[in-house]
Amino acid sequence: MQARARYDRIGHGYAATRREEPRFMERIAAALGDAGSVVNVGAGAGAYEPRDRYVIAIEPSGVMAAQRPRDRAPAVRAMAHELPLHDQSVDAAMSVLSLHHWDEHREQGIRELRRVSRGPVILLTYDPDVSAAMWLMADYLPEVAELDRRIFPSMQTLVDWLGDRTRVEPLPVPRDTCDWMLGSFWAHPERVLDASARNATSGFARMDPDVVDRVITTVRRDLESGIWDMRHGELRSLETYDSGLRLLVSHPS
Numbered sequence: 001m002q003a004r005a006r007y008d009r010i011g012h013g014y015a016a017t018r019r020e021e022p023r024f025m026e027r028i029a030a031a032l033g034d035a036g037s038v039v040n041v042g043a044g045a046g047a048y049e050p051r052d053r054y055v056i057a058i059e060p061s062g063v064m065a066a067q068r069p070r071d072r073a074p075a076v077r078a079m080a081h082e083l084p085l086h087d088q089s090v091d092a093a094m095s096v097l098s099l100h101h102w103d104e105h106r107e108q109g110i111r112e113l114r115r116v117s118r119g120p121v122i123l124l125t126y127d128p129d130v131s132a133a134m135w136l137m138a139d140y141l142p143e144v145a146e147l148d149r150r151i152f153p154s155m156q157t158l159v160d161w162l163g164d165r166t167r168v169e170p171l172p173v174p175r176d177t178c179d180w181m182l183g184s185f186w187a188h189p190e191r192v193l194d195a196s197a198r199n200a201t202s203g204f205a206r207m208d209p210d211v212v213d214r215v216i217t218t219v220r221r222d223l224e225s226g227i228w229d230m231r232h233g234e235l236r237s238l239e240t241y242d243s244g245l246r247l248l249v250s251h252p253s
């Protein structure tokens with residue numbers, strides 16, 4: 001399915017459970033440094049978009065753009081791999097949890113971010129080797145781990161594309177985060193049973209209904225029998241967990 005159409009199908013209700021996590025926003029703001037103008041690619045409903053800088057929001061899906069609050073810049077309907085911007089026309093380029101939807105255009109999209117930014121390129125993404133180890137993927141949903149390995153570039157690949165002035169920072173996911181991304185399910189198996197939480201994660205939204213039904217049935221069974229808590233219950237007492245979320249900050253060579 002084309003990326004543009006994908007979020008027109010799966011993006012309904014996204015902003016209800018995918019709210020901005022202030023601790024991630026702080027890290028992104030620090031990475032943006034003193035950039036006065038920023039392009040946000042795959043901007044969606046506007047989470048993680050700075051409010052104190054000049055922002056150009058790029059978002060191909062009308063369903064996602066319609067969820068942007070009125071005080072945010074309107075979204076330009078374009079795609080990452082052909083940004084409608086001149087070379088080095090903004091101080092910084094950012095993209096949050098979007099690049100795994102760019103399909104065969106991922107490398108070209110990253111090169112576009114590099115092309116238009118005079119300064120840093122900032123990416124929030126997942127390391128698919130780490131996310132595969134979380135109980136949900138390891139015990140119940142290997143199909144998502146397998147999909148993630150295909151669609152999330154490895155950290156080394158991203159460094160190759162971005163250049164050697166790139167640093168990769170782990171971003172542990174707080175237990176009480178208000179951004180219910182799939183990586184936030186680590187201490188909340190009950191979210192698997194909640195359709196609005198599930199459907200706002202592309203991992204679940206991209207699965208066949210049969211797979212989703214199987215996972216709901218087995219997680220519900222293991223919660224009711226106490227098996228989930230016996231195996232993974234100690235996670236409920238941790239404050240944060242590394243579910244593979246990574247911040248990449250890249251400066252021009």
Ligand SMILES: C[S@@+](CC[C@H](N)C(=O)[O-])C[C@H]1O[C@@H](n2cnc3c(N)ncnc32)[C@H](O)[C@@H]1O
Pocket residue numbers: 003004007018041042043044045046047048058059060061064078079080081095096097098099101102202
């Ligand atoms: C998981 S959402 C993230 C939205 C927002 N950045 C956030 O963190 O809430 C992924 C976004 O990437 C957008 N997207 C998908 N394919 C894209 C492409 N080829 N170019 C730009 N954006 C794309 C989707 O429409 C969607 O809004």
